[in-house]
Amino acid sequence: NDKSMANTKKHKADFENHQFKSDWTDCFCFILPDHAKAKPTCLICMQTVVVCKTDNLKRHFNTMHAASFNANYPPESDQRKQKIANMITSFKHSVSTISKSTSAQESATAASLQISWYLAKANKPFADAELMKSCAVAMVSEVLRHDEKQKKTVVELLQQVPLSANTATRRVEVLGTAFCFFAVSSSSDWAHNRGSHLYRTDSILCEEWLGCWQIVSIVTDGAPSVVEQHKGLVSRLSAINPALLAFHCIIHKSVLCAKLCGKMQETMDTVTRLVNFVHENSSLQHRLFRAMLDEISAEHKDLLLHNDVRWLSKGRVLERVCDLRDELASFLSTLQSQRAQEFKIFLIDNDMMGYVFFLCDIMSHLNCLNLQLQGKNHTVVDMYKAVEAFRSKVKLLEKDIQGRKLHFPRLREHCEKNNMGEDQVMQDFVSSLAKNFYECFECTPKLSSDILLFLRQPFSVSADGQWTAEAKKVWPSIDEAALQMEVLEMGTSDVLKAQHRDVGVKDFWINMVPQARFKNTRGIAMLLLTMFPSTYICESSFSSMNSIKNQDRNRLSNAHLDQCLRIATTEYRPDIRNLENLLKI
Incomplete structure (x- = not known):
């Protein structure tokens, strides 16, 4: 049949393994080079034959060289042996020279790829590659200035590295393409063929900036400025995919739970105005304040500015004001403006500072x-676990603020020092905080606590529980009956239980749970592991993008921007040597 004929042809071309015989060199002037997949090579004309057989070598020699070569160098003569020996020496010398040249060129190419990789990681322009070469040459010249011979050798090698702006651009294209290929390499359970920040390779779960294929989950911060004139993004996507899992970013939600209002907002605004007054009223005033702190060897050298976009800045600004309270009051007393006196009154008011210490x-x-x-x-499981722990902490804080204030050290010290009692405003704020966290994180649409518990503790859930029906809603294509059977089977496996105790959640589901035996349980686990928990990666990638495409790189194309962004945000490090075959030098 056709299949057997195809196999026969392939056998003739690929599977015959004839050994090269040493006497073929004397008879036909052929040599077998010493490298992998080498073919017999004619020492006279340097042509090769495909199959290592006597007939092939003999046909080539008789057809091309026999008449002239045998006439000048008769068989079995000393002249013939000497001529063949000379040709062998010349051939090996040529191969060695080519090998050294190729090795030097490969090393230069690898160095060029390395430099381009570091440029892209640091969000630097392609033209900076030549600057890096100049810096490297200058450093070598200084470090090896007492060894002229070695300096000359190293400088010559550095000068051979191609690092023009165009070359660096081509290198980034290769690196970006290689990374894209790695990121979307097919796998039997790779995120169920969907695009997200999380993707699975053979043995690890990676989190990177990827493209978008089929969306099954989406997380938003609800900011209208992101969608511009196109509103209703989630509803539009849900119309296409009714099973779409839509979430509010967990980080944004936690920040909204702690939103200030009333007296607390008023206190925070006053602290912000105070800091801005010291910083921005005049450059001379700011320099005098810093000089004063430096002169008295204060704990800090300056105040910090608050920015709503930076979630941590509010607490850090309050800490700095609390630590420099006395220094601020002393400095403001030297100023003559009415605003300075108002801020001084705020700092020496024990009641108002009580709110500041509480907020801190x-x-x-x-x-x-x-x-x-x-x-x-x-x-998503890690983040909900952290929020769940914080909800318990807030309940403790709610009781502690009414008692010994063990978890409010600054406020406790202030109250003890000034004989201050309990404050209802503070108690109400902590109670409101606990209520907000309870309400916002108690009910998760389409994702119950039992499903999250299954991912963390698969041996603690019941096979016939309600959670399997909820898992069916999360992943409609799952076989619920098979899922229940697999959960029961996992519960009886001592090996899996032991492995679950020894490794993390991601390692357990990716590397320990067999795909063939536990298709549905492993599938729902991978769905949860690759789910969007927050917009952190997206927003940090936007920051990288703004750094890459600045006003000085206004000619950067979208394709190059995408490649630079992938390299800048990835933790994957490519094998540079294996990328050389992708280059067209």
Whole structure:
């Protein structure tokens, strides 16, 4: 049949493994080079034959060289042996020279790729590649100035590295393309063929900036400025995919829960105006304040500015004002303006400063939560677990503010020093904070606590519980009956239980749970692991994009911007040597 004929042809071309015989060199002037996949090479004309067989070599020699070569160098003669030996020496010398040249060129190309990679990681222009070469040459010249021979050798090697702006551009194109290929390499359970910040490779779960294919989950911060004139993004996507999982960014939601109002907002506004007054009233005033802090060796050298976009700045501004309270009051007393005196009165008012110290303490707790939620490689389960722990902490804070204030150290010290009692405004704020966190994070649309518990503790859930029906709603294509059976089977596996105790959640589901036996359980786990928990990666990528495409790089194309952005935001490091075959030198 056709299949057997195809296999026969392939056998003739690929599977015959004839060994090269040493006497072929004397008879036919052929040599077998010493490298992988080498073919017999004629020492006279440097042509090669495909199949290593006597007939092929003999046919080539008799057809091309036999008459003239045998006439000048008769068989078995000393002249013939000497001539062949000379040709072998010349051939090896040529191969060595070409090999060294190729190796030097490959090293220069690899160095060029390395420099282009670092440029893209640092969001630098392509033209800076030549500057880096100049810097490298200058450093070598200084470091090796006492060794002229070595300096000359190293400088010559550096000069061979191609680092023009156009070359750096081509290198970034190759690196960006190679990264894209790596990121979307097909896998049997790779995020179920959907695009997200999280993707799975053979053994790890990575979080990067990727493109978009089929959307199954979306997280937003609800900011109208992002959607511009196109409103209703989630509803439009839901119309296309009714099973779409839509969430409000967990970090944004936690910040909204701690939104200030009433007396607390008034206090925060006053502190912000105070800091702005010291900083911005006049440059001379700001310099005098810093000089005073430096002269008295204060704990800090300056005040910090508050920015609503930076979630941690509110707590840090309050901390700095609290630490420099006495220094600020002393400095303001030297100023003659009415505003300075008003701020001084604010700083020496124990009641108002009580609110400042309270806000400083409560913001320190909120900043700890915010830092836990920020960063890469946080799954939706990790973030909800952190929020769940903070909800318990807020309940403790609600009781503590009415008692010993153990978790409000600044406020406790201030109250003890000034014999101040309890304040209902502070108690109401903590109670409101606890209520907001309870209401905002108690009910998660389409994602119950039992499903999240299954991902963290798969051996603690019941197979016939309601959560499997909820899992069916999250992933409509899942086989609920098979899911229940797989959960029961996992519960009886001592091996999986032991592995679950020894490794993390992601490693367990990716590397320990067999795909063939636990298709549905592993599928729902991968769905949760690759789900969007927040907009952190997206917003940090926007920051990188603004840094890359600045006003001095206004000619940067969208394709190059995309490649630079991928390189700048990825934690994946390509094998530079394996990328050389992608270059067209």
